[in-house]
Amino acid sequence: MKPHLWFVRAASRLVSRRWRKEWQREWEAELHHHESLGRHGLFRRSLGSFWDALSMQPRRLEDELFQDLRYGIRMLLNNATLTAVAILSLAVGIGANTAVFSVANAVMLKQLPAKNAEELLVFEWFATGGREMVASHSGGGYEDASGRVIRSSFPNVVFDRFRNHTRTLSGLAAYQGIETMNVSVKGDAEVASGLIASGSYYRVLGVDALIGRTLADDDDRPEASPVAVLDFRYWERRFGLDPRVVGQTIVINTVPFTVVGVTPKAFVGTETFETPDIYIPLGVHRLINVWPDHQSWLWWLRMIGRRNPGVTVQQVHDDLQQVFGESVLDSWNARPARLQAPSSTPLVVPDFRAVDGSRGNGGNPAAARLFSILMAIVGLVLLIVCANVANLLVAKGAARRNEMAIRGALGANRARLVRQLLVESVLLASSGAALGITCAYWGQHFLTWAAPSGASMPPTELVLHVLAFTAAITLFAGIVFGLAPGLRSTRIDPNSAMKNNSRSVAQSRTLLTKALLVTQVAASLILLVGAGLLTRSLANVRSVDFGFNTKNLVVFKVDPVPNRYTPAQIPHLYDRMIERLAAIPGVLSATLSENLLLSGSSTNANLLRPGRDAPPSGHNSVQTQAIRFNFFDTMQMALLRGRHFTPADRDNTPLAAIINETLARRFFDKEDPLGQQILLDGRRTRPIEVVGVVRDSKYRSPRDQDLPTLFVPYLQQSISGMGFEVRTAADPSPMIPVIREAMRQIDANLPLIDIKTQEQQTGESMFGERLFATFSGIFGAVALLLSSMGLYALMSYMVARRTNEIGIRMALGAQRFGILRLVMRETALLVSMGTGIGVLGAVAVTQILTSLLYGLAPHDPLTILLAATTLVFSAAIASYLPARRATGLDPMLALREE
Amino acid sequence: MGHTYLSFSATAILQALANGYEYGFDIMDVTGLPSGTVYPALRRLEDAGHVESKWEKHETAQKELRPPRKYYELTRDGERALADATKRYRLLDRPARWAPDLKPSRQRG
Secondary structure, eight states: OOHHHHHHHHHHTTSOHHHHHHHHHHHHHHHHHHHHTTOSOHHHHHHHHHHHHHHTHHHHHHHHHHHHHHHHHHHHHHTHHHHHHHHHHHHHHHHHHHHHHHHHIIIIIOOOSSTTGGGEEEEEEEOOSSEESOSEEOSOEEEOTTSOEEEOOBOHHHHHHHHHHOSSEEEEEEEEEEEEEEEEETTEEEEEEEEEEOTTHHHHHTOOOSEEOOOOGGGGSTTSOOEEEEOHHHHHHHHTTOGGGTTOEEEETTEEEEEEEEOOTTOOOSBTTBOOSEEEEGGGGGGGTOSOTTOTTEEOBEEEEEEOTTOOHHHHHHHHHHHHHHHHHHHHHTSOGGGOOOOOSOEEOOEEEEEEOTTOBOOOHHHHHHHHHHHHHHHHHHHHHHHHHHHHHHHHHHHTHHHHHHHHHTTOOHHHHHHHHHHHHHHHHHHHHHHHHHHHHHHHHHHHHTSOTTSOOOOOOOOHHHHHHHHHHHHHHHHHHHHHHHHHHHHSOHHHHHHHHSSSOOOOOOHHHHHHHHHHHHHHHHHHHHHHHHHHHHHHHHTOOOSSOOSSEEEEEEOOGGGTOOTTTHHHHHHHHHHHHHTSTTEEEEEEESSOTTSSOOEEEEEEOTTSOOOSTTTTEEEEEEEOTTHHHHHTOOEEEEOOOOTTOOTTSOOEEEEEHHHIIIIITTSOOTTOEEEEETTOSSOEEEEEEEOOOOOSOTTOOSOOEEEEEGGGSOOOOEEEEEEESSOSTTHHHHHHHHHHHHOTTSOOEEEEEHHHHHHHHTHHHHHHHHHHHHHHHHHHHHHHHHHHHHHHHHHHHTHHHHHHHHHTTOOHHHHHHHHHHHHHHHHHHHHHHHHHHHHHHGGGGGGGOSSSOTTOHHHHHHHHHHHHHHHHHHHHHHHHHHHTOOHHHHHHOO | OOOOOOOHHHHHHHHHHHTTOOSHHHHHHHHOOOHHHHHHHHHHHHHHTSEEEEEOOHHHHHHTTSOOOEEEEEOHHHHHHHHHHHHHOGGGGSOOSOOTTOOOOOOOO
8 A cells, every 4th residue: 555545544543433434535535636646745745644633633522522421411311210319319418418517517627717726725624533622613514435524614713823824825815605695785675695705815816806806905904994896697687787886885784885896707706506796805794793703712714725836735734733723722712601511521623634725615525426426327328329329320331231232333432432431420420419519508508507596506618628528429439330330341242242131041130239239228227227216216205204294384584683683682573573474364373493494404513411421523413493482383293292392481591402202212212301401512501401302303304314303492592593484374375475565564674585485495405306306317218218219220120131031931831929039039138138237237336326315225126126127118119019010021022022 | 703813824725715726735735834734724714614625526536537535615704714814914915936837626516
């Protein structure tokens, strides 16, 4: 062959098949013509064909990709069910994971929007055994892994001395939240939350004001005029983002404060779930009467500090340890005489530690556990989704062996076939991902919306790397499993593939498909068991005996202290309120208690018996509740022995207490508790006489179990805010406005806090159970649906492939039942394997639910049995439907089937 | 077709087509451009709609015992683009170094 023609032919291999022939003809004709004219340099000219072929490349790609895409869409639409299942699965997997991880990120992982947040640290203390030198502390604590209770409030003296003596901190700030303040703006009163912060607070955090200024050290001087800084959300809600708010006066607990600034939106305070509305300086907090002023024995301040660069947390601890010991001793010695109850237990200084504060205080371990459970749930869903999509695609890929063989036989090269499969897989996976992002966006808002009403959720945003991660996993699964079977089928010899297909026993499912199916069934079972456990736990909590009548009850809280009522005036105010309430038509009675029932709050004390050794620390803790004398009558709690309190039980009469059954059992065992004397450590020096025993009831939450509880007359205790319980004759909801109006007549400036029915309160106290039961229920159902659909699709596919074989078998006399058994046998085996693995997995995994479950163990056999039955049942239906179709086949038609 | 900015070689090719040279190799001869430039440029011009390609009638080629050739023609767009471009490339406005032995060949049927 002439070299120029040879070169053109070689170059033509570069040109896409569709254009190749024409292209080659043009070049050959030109060269031929040139040659016929007797010209030279033919070969040199033919070299240009190489560049020409290269210039055709973009056209080839566009052309073929477009073809692939169009064909891909057609193939996906052709298999609409399978496509829809796959896309929806992907969307659920990507969406749920991204939403949960985004919220978890905002709640747990995100650093404060502070400068060099990693330099921040917070302080905590914990008992080391024995009786701590802590006269009184406020604020909750949490139990760490070793069961120690970790608390984070300190007395003033520790803060002052730390600040003056530290050589390792560049700044230290103290603060404490105020749950409710009565705030009035231009004569309009409302309840807001607050934070008392030392003037150094914002400087330590390195947070600047959005408008105006933040608190400064000068604001802490006792003679400074009271100023306030607003949170962005409060500014938005109450002032409509009006920048003229700076310089305006607002009245907090009857004291005028000047607004000096607003913090940026990104700043949500230093406490997880608690974003205050208003920040006021520590120096002026006594003006608003919330915390006892300058009582150095009260542990009430939280601290956040900034360490010098290069200083470790341990160095901070060593630096301050001696100062801490001295301060604790001083604080303890300053306690008032009434707190100096005698005790023979040796006193110890609690230990303190500095921990990373880059995420603020109260890295809430309970919330962390909840989110780890949510993450486990959605992680399982993701696993099921991947297995499901993979399984569907593998089945689909295998079903297309014939198609691939034909296309190969018609001249498609392997790269082209693989590219086609790739395009389809990417198309499918990216549709799923796009829908998933939408789901994630909704899901995140759902989670924020579903948060408990008291918790202010930090603003969340979709975390792009999480989205990228989940999208990548699912895309990867989609592509790998979409491609794998295709790769295999493109490798086979078209001739044998096409022959192989029809009249023979169809090959059984591959190991991959089997493994995927087993995984899916196992993961679904784990989710179902989890959902079952949480649902049954909710049912248990719902059906619990509260020990009092929750029907027809309106509850609210009142705090007259901020409104300048003196301790002497308050009992009279309460008496007037109770009288007024009881006079409302439709109200049977009204009463008071220190804490509303099932509201999550309670008061603690250590119980001592005079003349006896104190039990080891932690074993003498009891709940106390100060009540009005008619509390048990109004709440319909049964007094078992002794007497009720009477109006005569006042501060000038002997102290009396009524105990519940659990307390009687635990502290008096076989003795008769009536007439016994007890002491409350850290509260009273006078002994208290037990005058009655009342039936056990729930106090903090429906999940309470055997809490020893001690009731005292509220007039025998220092009085501040109280909860009101109003028993109505009928439906309590319509009574709420009536009650509001009646209370306004007593004092229009006294807001009723959280007025609601007891049933609402009870519902809120089960919020966690409800949320998790709903959440796991939804995902359990999704998992069940996904697995069933996956199984159904697989079985249908298998039946379709074995149509021919089934026809032969039936023609040879196989009975319907035999066919059914044939089709279902393998699936049954796989499902039972999956179930077995799932049961083992569930027993291992549901341990993390222990803290959420009420009244049943995480490996509750009945729940596992129910879940397994549900799964096996739906799997049976999913595989029976296609199997029945197989038995209904007409052998003649089946044999003709190609 | 929008106003594409024509390169010098593309303008030269359009000019050659306007002057009646309509085969790839003839265009090379008349413009002096190498085949590696002329053909890709023709493809681009065709994609841009400045040029149309057609095949010679089979009978015409058979009479001369040679394979049918592919020829290129200016479209309306191409003429317009050429008019625009020649304002920029004044040099091309006059005939230059036409190969003397090449005549416009219009023997297609």
